[in-house]
Amino acid sequence: MKCINCGTDNKLKDRTANQGRCIKCNHLFAFEPTSMSNVQITDPFFAKAIADISANNTLFFTPKQLLYFLDNRLRKNSKSISRFGWLIPFLIINLVTSLTIFIPLIVNLAFINFFYVSSKSTKLNLVSRKQNARNLQIIGVIILSIGILALKSFPLFVIIVILGMLPIYLGTLQIGRIELLTQDFLISESQVKDWLDRWQQINGSILKILPSPKQENTPAAINPDVTAYSFDRLVVCDSASIAQLLIANNFHFENNCAILSITGYPQSIFDTTMQMLRRNPDLKAYAIHDCNPRGIALVHNLRTNANWFLNSEIAIIDIGLTPRQIIATKRGMFIQTSPESAQAAKQLPEEIRQSLSAEELAWLESGKFVELESFTPQRIIKVLQKGIAGSQNLESDDSSLLLVGDTGNDMYVVQSFG
Incomplete structure (x- = not known):
């Protein structure tokens, strides 16, 4: 993790040996990502988020806007299965189990279920949801292609066609409605408040973050x-x-x-x-x-x-x-x-x-x-x-x-x- 004060890259063993401080300038790190549970953030990540939401410290923003902004950034940075990273295991498993009927059926249904559930996950961002929906369509095309080889067995051909059309239908359905699916926060307001408190204790006040609106009932004197x-x-x-x-x-x-x-x-x-x-x-x-x-x-x-x-x-x-x-x-x-x-x-x-x-x-x-x-x-x-x-x-x-x-x-x- 780079130090936001001097830019020195500090490895985990360096940060640990120096009590969470930079090995060059001794600046204290606000966050230690390896000790975080559900999400991991670094000092450079948090500093860039503050700079970006405030348009390089030219605009004021609310704590809740920062919550949404951080949540969106964390979703983008979250690890997900690449579009084709699953293809080789998928094809190998189907090839190895091709001598039976029920095992490939179970395997394919498991893949279909995984990508369908992921395509509507409230914890993933829009891009990841669409990716999982397209993976469903790819699975369907592969299964239908296999179906051509089973033309000699009509019952098997029917099963494969049905199995192939299912993920294509589900993937197309999800792509059409993904923008209107609901989401849940990856992080909470209390977490962001703790992060803000920690950050400001170490790096000073964030000038562009707004406090809660004040109730001022006394009329102001106006010319x-x-x-x-x-x-x-x-x-x-x-x-x-x-x-x-x-x-x-x-x-x-x-x-x-x-x-x-x-x-x-x-x-x-x-x-x-x-x-x-x-x-x-x-x-x-x-x-x-x-x-x-x-x-x-x-x-x-x-x-x-x-x-x-x-x-x-x-x-x-x-x-x-x-x-x-x-x-x-x-x-x-x-x-x-x-x-x-x-x-x-x-x-x-x-x-x-x-x-x-x-x-x-x-x-x-x-x-x-x-x-x-x-x-x-x-x-x-x-x-x-x-x-x-x-x-x-x-x-x-x-x-x-x-x-x-x-x-x-x-x-x-x-x-x-x-």
Whole structure:
């Protein structure tokens, strides 16, 4: 493992002999991968993850974003069977046992079962899942090729054809739905917290990681000259964490907009900001949220809540995340599932349910959800900027926006999340 302080490569015996320190500069290592159980990380791995998620220390990020980011990196680095590494053992076993019928049948079924289970494993990433699904198709082609040699025995030919078509069918089925399969974390939030604590004790504070949003109920003093103005745009988040993230990264300054959360963050300027916003009849509001029942209800809450825009004709653009965007994407989003989310989806108001397709409702009612914090700060900012830029002229025929609802109460949905 290389030392992040001086770049010297320290072997295990060197680290052990020097009490976990670099043999050249004596810098203490934060992690010892050989002593970790379920996953192994190194100091260079962790340092690069922090640099990459923060875009080389230019963007703030949340601890949960780091959890998702590390989990994704660990999946990519995890060892898996190569596409053709299993072929030689597979062919040898089938050749050696070819004089019998039942042993090759059992062997092939075992391979088929292994790759099918692996193709839907919640612990593997999208690439590994697809690889295992394609391995199923390869097995099917091999078995069918063998079937040609068994033409003289019709019963054997039928068995081989059925056995060959099974993995081809299963592999094709999995490839078609792999992007919508759910995932589980390889690591936990408590593990990442421990890693962060250990890292900062040794290497100093991580300047770009955000703390939990503070609840500041005391109104902030704002210059009356400032409150006389308004904003043309408002970004509303369904969580204080995302609002804090955007504000910390100066999104409001760079895009000339106000940023608030549906929960009232930041509390110290919330009421004043809302007073300023209501002065502008041409205001556009942009909703950005998790793809779960609470997030999907964000636009509805903005329309029906007196504290927001009840009886207002302002245009609301739903940036996402929406089930429509997730179903349409092929980028392998981190989809999770929970019984609580399924129950909440079934209790959504009828007005919200009518704005969703049958496929979207089925997706939500299955308990699936995707969190905004599964994306990097850079991705969230780019998607939001693109959504704002694409909605400058709502009257134009813009294929990236979909009009939902009555024209007197316009609500637009961005069809692609990036």
